[in-house]
Amino acid sequence: xxxxxxxxxxxxxxxxxxxxxxxxxxxxxxxxxxxxxxxxxxxxxxxxxxxxxxxxxxxxxxxxxxxxxxxxxxxxxxxxxxxxxxxxxxxxxxxxxxxxxxxxxxxxxxxxxxxxxxxxxxxxxxxxxxxxxxxxxxxxxxxxxxxxxxxxxxxxxxxxxxxxxxxxxxxxxxxxxxxxxxxxxxxxxxxxxxxxxxxxxxxxxxxxxxxxxxxxxxxxxxxxxxxxxxxxxxxxxxxxxxxxxxxxxxxxxxxxxxxxxxxxxxxxxxxxxxxxxxxxxx
Amino acid sequence: xxxxxxxxxxxxxxxxxxxxxxxxxxxxxxxxxxxxxxxxxxxxxxxxxxxxxxxxxxxxxxxxxxxxxxxxxxxxxxxxxxxxxxxxxxxxxxxxxxxxxxxxxxxxxxxxxxxxxxxxxxxxxxxxxxxxxxxxxxxxxxxxxxxxxxxxxxxxxxxxxxxxxxxxxxxxxxxxxxxxxxxxxxxxxxxxxxxxxxxxxxxxxxxxxxxxxxxxxxxxxxxxxxxxxxxxxxxxxxxxxxxxxxxxxxxxxxxxxxxxxxxxxxxxxxxxxxxxxxxxxxxxxxxx
Numbered sequence: 025x026x027x028x029x030x031x032x033x034x035x036x037x038x039x040x041x042x043x044x045x046x047x048x049x050x051x052x053x054x055x056x057x058x059x060x061x062x063x064x065x066x067x068x069x070x071x072x073x074x075x076x077x078x079x080x081x082x083x084x085x086x087x088x089x090x091x092x093x094x095x096x097x098x099x100x101x102x103x104x105x106x107x108x109x110x111x112x113x114x115x116x117x118x119x120x121x122x123x124x125x126x127x128x129x130x131x132x133x134x135x136x137x138x139x140x141x142x143x144x145x146x147x148x149x150x151x152x153x154x155x156x157x158x159x160x161x162x163x164x165x166x167x168x169x170x171x172x173x174x175x176x177x178x179x180x181x182x183x184x185x186x187x188x189x190x191x192x193x194x195x196x197x198x199x200x201x202x203x204x205x206x207x208x209x210x211x212x213x214x215x216x217x218x219x220x221x222x223x224x225x226x227x228x229x230x231x232x233x234x235x236x237x238x239x240x241x242x243x244x245x246x247x248x249x250x251x252x253x254x255x256x257x258x259x260x261x262x263x264x265x266x267x268x269x270x271x272x273x274x275x276x277x278x279x280x281x282x283x284x285x286x287x288x289x290x291x292x293x294x295x296x297x298x299x300x301x302x303x304x305x306x
Numbered sequence: 307x308x309x310x311x312x313x314x315x316x317x318x319x320x321x322x323x324x325x326x327x328x329x330x331x332x333x334x335x336x337x338x339x340x341x342x343x344x345x346x347x348x349x350x351x352x353x354x355x356x357x358x359x360x361x362x363x364x365x366x367x368x369x370x371x372x373x374x375x376x377x378x379x380x381x382x383x384x385x386x387x388x389x390x391x392x393x394x395x396x397x398x399x400x401x402x403x404x405x406x407x408x409x410x411x412x413x414x415x416x417x418x419x420x421x422x423x424x425x426x427x428x429x430x431x432x433x434x435x436x437x438x439x440x441x442x443x444x445x446x447x448x449x450x451x452x453x454x455x456x457x458x459x460x461x462x463x464x465x466x467x468x469x470x471x472x473x474x475x476x477x478x479x480x481x482x483x484x485x486x487x488x489x490x491x492x493x494x495x496x497x498x499x500x501x502x503x504x505x506x507x508x509x510x511x512x513x514x515x516x517x518x519x520x521x522x523x524x525x526x527x528x529x530x531x532x533x534x535x536x537x538x539x540x541x542x543x544x545x546x547x548x549x550x551x552x553x554x555x556x557x558x559x560x561x562x563x564x565x566x567x568x569x570x571x572x573x574x575x576x577x578x579x580x581x582x583x584x585x586x587x588x589x590x591x592x593x594x
Contacts, residue, residue, distance in 0.1 A: 029498065033395050033400070034400075036391065036392075036395065037392070037395055037396070037400070037406055040388070040392060040410070041406065041409055041410075043466065044409055044410065044412065044413060044466070045409070046428070047421060047424050047425060047428055047466075050424065050427070050428055050435055051424045054427065062433065063433065065432070065433060065438060066433060066434060066435045066437075066438035068435065112322075116318050116319035116322055117319055119315045119316070119318060119319055120315065120316050120318070120319030120320060122315050123312050123313075123315035123316035124316065126312075127312035127315075127316075129312070129316070139316075139320070143319075143320075143323065146323070146327070147523055147524070148523050148526075148572070148575060148576065148579070149572065150526070150527040150529065150547075150548045150551075150568075150571070151527065151529070151548070152529065152548045152549075152551045152552045152555065152556075152568070153334065153551070153568040153571070153572060154327075154330050155552075155555070155556065156334070156337075156555050156556065156561055156564065156565070157329065157330035157331075157333045157334050157337070158330055160333065161329050161330060161333070176326055177326075179322060179323075179326065180323060180326050180327060183319060183322070183323055187319070211311075212311040212315075213311070213314075216315075237414065237415055240417065241415075241416070241417040241418060243417065243418070243419040243530050244529065244530060248556065257417075257420075258417050258419050258420055261419075261420050261423060262419050262420070262423060262534060264423075271427055274423060274424075274427070275424065275427075277420075278420045278421070278423060278424050281417055281420050282415070282416045282417065282420065282421070285415035285416065286412055286415055288415050289408050289411040289412045289415050290408055292411055292474065293404060293407045293408045293411060296407065296474070296477060296478060296481065297404070297407075297481075
């Protein structure tokens with residue numbers, strides 16, 4: 025009976041692993057193909073099924089005028105918008121979460137829980153609902169098709185995540201440590217900066233990783249709010265999907281865009297194993 | 307503690323969020339009472355006309371909503387069952403434990419639209435590997451252009467993408483469970499199945515409810531996948547609410563009408579989530 029369970033377990037885990045890896049293997053293989061090896065039907069193994077070329081990878085660094093798909097600039101744009109949006113969200117979100125965790129607020133019928141819910145509830149809003157008014161608002165402000173405009177939008181997208189994770193995290197940091205600091209003569213800001221913050225690094229890292237994931241993988245806002253001046257990576261890659269699709273460039277570009285965050289998976293796993301995540305995610 | 311400091315902590319974040327959101331939300335409400343479209347741009351006032359049209363003369367919206375319910379409930383249910391099973395499997399002793407944990411997390415780190423572009427080539431009906439394999443058995447299913455199968459493909463891609471998130475939340479929960487109930491269960495001689503039913507599952511109920519709600523909220527926004535994979539097609543077979551609002555607002559430029567759609571959709575969503583949270587709490591916490 026025990027052997028049966030174990031066999032079943034390994035079988036299931038293996039099957040799911042194959043499912044997870046399959047699209048990546050296919051993309052890696054496809055990124056080395058050329059026109060013939062794509063349009064002739066499915067091929068898999070280089071040198072056996074098809075003659076590998078580096079065309080797909082080289083096209084990533086050529087300008088569109090020379091038949092390439094320049095993804096260097098979109099890549100850097102994506103890095104900037106994600107980093108700036110995450111940073112602002114983490115700073116503002118951490119401060120707000122600290123206030124919501126340590127002090128009591130009353131504004132009419134609103135209590136702490138309601139204010140926290142207000143932050144988090146922004147995630148219910150589908151992007152499409154905000155897209156049209158954002159489009160008009162950024163147009164009026166002259167921020168359409170600019171990096172700054174996108175950062176503003178990403179703050180709305182990411183701050184709820186930062187608040188959600190940090191409120192729970194601060195609730196787990198014992199209140200005595202701020203009180204001791206206050207008795208020692210710190211003002212509340214010094215207490216926060218010198219004592220609470222250093223004890224909250226794991227929470228901030230987890231919140232930061234989630235902001236990065238949701239910022240880096242967003243497509244819709246960048247798709248609606250930018251045109252030619254500023255292009256983010258997902259938009260640039262999906263644009264390849266429309267015309268006669270060069271599968272090889274597309275696969276290579278997809279792999280480049282996915283690679284940076286795979287590192288995040290390793291960090292998340294380390295925090296998970298150390299037990300730091302259970303406090304931060306609930 | 308000093309009473310003024312608390313506002314200095316809270317207000318920067320709250321005001322920035324309100325500042326960025328107040329115009330979009332207020333404007334959407336106002337817009338929903340106007341007939342702004344590409345022919346007559348401008349904020350006129352037509353009363354409740356948009357809402358009347360929505361409730362009496364727009365089956366497509368309600369069909370899209372039904373489809374969204376079907377797709378999101380199915381995908382989240384599958385994600386929960388698979389995610390929980392995977393979390394249980396790598397929770398305790400297993401070879402390559404870290405390898406499997408990292409691997410199972412990876413899909414949620416990838417950009418949905420970009421992986422969907424890859425999936426599209428994967429399920430390509432004449433050049434993709436899936437049909438290449440199935441053709442050995444003489445089958446050539448139309449993954450993207452058949453009414454029923456296209457829904458299945460969307461679900462499959464969503465399950466691939468977001469099961470890791472469920473897995474992460476549930477595994478974090480499992481790792482934080484207390485040890486004592488398990489000692490008690492093993493002293494009583496309970497096998498793995500009974501231990502799961504009477505100890506693990508009840509202890510995990512609050513975390514499960516939280517994870518399911520979070521995933522349902524995210525799943526209700528399903529749009530990127532549909533846009534790239536099928537563009538809502540064939541016909542309207544995979545068109546969800548978000549995608550329909552997108553078509554009305556940003557393809558046909560019926561800004562006024564799409565604002566009314568958006569607000570109606572939001573109200574329905576908030577009510578549904580409240581009800582779903584209540585039902586889940588009743589179902590799962592019943593035992594304890």
